[in-house]
Amino acid sequence: MKKLILAVSLVASAGVLSNTASADEIALAKKSGCFACHAIDKKVVGPSWKAVAERYKGKDAKAELISKVKSGGKGSWTEVTRGVPMPPYSPRVSDANIEKLVDFILAL
């Protein structure tokens, strides 16, 4: 019985992450090193990606976020990070992959 409950709750917590499109993007984020400082739904060093999605919901923030991931920066999440900056990722991560990651984050 305990095993069954555990299995059910694991499936439930995988939730939004269970489709293949996001599995690709999770792998990309892992490979790119993003999860050293971010998690989907909790703060690590940087803000949780769900919090990022929530803040920019309904706003046209994609270009701004792409440029933040490319060039790094700080000041948007000081209350969460106490001023730690987001490092620059271009050209370590290709423009196409940065766009993919930002689309993924904004859709969370």
Ligand code: HEC
């Ligand atoms: C060394 C730690 C670190 C790593 C690694 C890191 N980030 Fe960040 N990230 C941060 C911090 C800190 C902030 C908050 C910056 C601020 O206050 O403006 C942030 C903010 C962000 C934001 C929100 C930007 C904004 O202006 O609201 C996005 C999107 C983001 N990161 C995506 C990524 C992606 C994608 C990767 C991997 C390619 C990544 N981060 C890797 C630390 C990190």
